Amino acid sequence: MKKRNGKELTTEEINYFIEEYSKGNIPDYQVSALMMAIYFQKMNKRETADLTKAMANSGVTIDLSDIEGVKVDKHSTGGVGDTTTLVLGPIVAATGVPVAKMSGRGLGHTGGTIDKLESFKGFSVEMSREQFVKNVNEKKIAIGGQTADLAPADKKLYALRDVTATVDNISLIASSIMSKKIAAGADAIVLDVKTGSGAFMKKEEDSFELAKEMVDIGNNVGRNTVAIVTDMDQPLGFAVGNALEVKEAIDTLKGEGPEDLTELCLTLGSHMLVLAEPTKTIEEARNMLEDVINSGKGLDKLKELIEAQGGDPSYVDDPSLLPKASIVQPVLATKEGYVKSIKADDIGKAALVLGAGRETKESEIDLSVGIVLHKKIGDYVKEGEAIATIHANSEKKQKEAENIVLKAYNIVTEEVKKNKLIKGIITKDRIERF
Numbered sequence: 001m002k003k004r005n006g007k008e009l010t011t012e013e014i015n016y017f018i019e020e021y022s023k024g025n026i027p028d029y030q031v032s033a034l035m036m037a038i039y040f041q042k043m044n045k046r047e048t049a050d051l052t053k054a055m056a057n058s059g060v061t062i063d064l065s066d067i068e069g070v071k072v073d074k075h076s077t078g079g080v081g082d083t084t085t086l087v088l089g090p091i092v093a094a095t096g097v098p099v100a101k102m103s104g105r106g107l108g109h110t111g112g113t114i115d116k117l118e119s120f121k122g123f124s125v126e127m128s129r130e131q132f133v134k135n136v137n138e139k140k141i142a143i144g145g146q147t148a149d150l151a152p153a154d155k156k157l158y159a160l161r162d163v164t165a166t167v168d169n170i171s172l173i174a175s176s177i178m179s180k181k182i183a184a185g186a187d188a189i190v191l192d193v194k195t196g197s198g199a200f201m202k203k204e205e206d207s208f209e210l211a212k213e214m215v216d217i218g219n220n221v222g223r224n225t226v227a228i229v230t231d232m233d234q235p236l237g238f239a240v241g242n243a244l245e246v247k248e249a250i251d252t253l254k255g256e257g258p259e260d261l262t263e264l265c266l267t268l269g270s271h272m273l274v275l276a277e278p279t280k281t282i283e284e285a286r287n288m289l290e291d292v293i294n295s296g297k298g299l300d301k302l303k304e305l306i307e308a309q310g311g312d313p314s315y316v317d318d319p320s321l322l323p324k325a326s327i328v329q330p331v332l333a334t335k336e337g338y339v340k341s342i343k344a345d346d347i348g349k350a351a352l353v354l355g356a357g358r359e360t361k362e363s364e365i366d367l368s369v370g371i372v373l374h375k376k377i378g379d380y381v382k383e384g385e386a387i388a389t390i391h392a393n394s395e396k397k398q399k400e401a402e403n404i405v406l407k408a409y410n411i412v413t414e415e416v417k418k419n420k421l422i423k424g425i426i427t428k429d430r431i432e433r434f
Contacts, residue, residue, distance in 0.1 A: 198344020241370015
């Protein structure tokens with residue numbers, strides 16, 4: 001009633017609600033009503049920070065104090081073809097900054113970071129906390145699986161918001177993301193907030209608002225937090241699918257990857273380095289990361305990570321060992337012109353049809369399938385030229401995916417400007433738009 005009437009909830013009220021709801025003492029129907037009241041009446045910055053802390057404290061909080069140095073974590077709000085962690089983790093770790101990453105499995109068009117890494121035979125995220133800490137101290141990088149007891153109140157609340165039309169409220173989204181990051185124990189956090197057709201937030205204004213909210217929460221709870229708003233009006237890089245994205249990550253670490261994926265990793269990585277303080281300036285940080293790629297140290301670090309977690313590192317030297325699909329078929333353009341737009345979420349749907357993602361938690365992922373794009377926004381296409389290639393294990397699914405991909409491309413006669421990848425940077429002191 002208090003929230004319905006537009007009043008502010010106290011810290012004690014928020015803590016009580018999260019604690020009792022987690023224990024099952026408050027029924028779903030009352031919490032549904034509260035979520036709807038929050039949806040319409042909003043929460044202020046203090047309420048949002050309190051909700052985040054309460055959710056972070058609803059389960060285990062990971063103590064990473066045994067790891068030497070400033071632990072920086074990166075979080076992306078999702079997207080299509082988001083291979084970032086596979087490149088970013090190794091290049092940052094190769095500069096000596098510890099990367100202690102908790103990653104999830106994907107529920108959606110492709111697998112999560114863990115699913116992708118399982119393209120390496122034998123790779124596992126199952127390890128004790130002691131082993132995780134030891135790997136980060138010795139190798140500077142470890143990727144663990146998110147445990148069920150990390151911010152359990154968030155999982156319960158999110159499932160309820162999902163079925164009561166209360167997902168897209170800035171305070172609720174921001175507290176959901178940040179509660180997991182805070183519980184995961186990092187000292188500083190760099191957020192990659194996507195905007196556009198393949199993102200959670202379709203409008204740029206909303207993405208900036210969400211980014212600002214998360215930066216404020218992070219800094220309010222004592223974690224130095226920076227957000228970068230980035231374009232997701234088309235898939236990132238060229239590959240969408242698990243093993244295909246792993247191959248693209250290997251190419252990027254060799255300095256031969258797509259321009260946008262490389263640029264995004266260098267931008268996010270530079271901010272991670274500045275927060276971890278091996279350098280004070282973005283320019284210096286960027287030079288360090290470029291050196292890591294050019295010298296091959298980033299690629300070596302990926303091999304170290306895979307080997308340390310039971311995987312076969314020879315796949316890095318010979319990507320042809322990665323899982324491969326039996327059908328490889330080009331998608332040919334039906335008209336000539338410039339690519340005006342690519343519906344990123346539809347490319348994601350095509351990957352899901354092929355089996356690259358999960359429709360339900362129980363779905364099995366096919367690591368070998370997916371789509372490789374050949375044309376992006378602003379590119380010129382001739383009729384009959386391949387705009388993409390589909391990797392499939394079923395002719396029926398390949399045909400279905402091909403139709404989706406063709407419809408996702410909008411080709412026009414007049415020339416089109418390429419999209420700006422980095423839209424802006426939000427720190428605790430300023431919002432910079434590009």
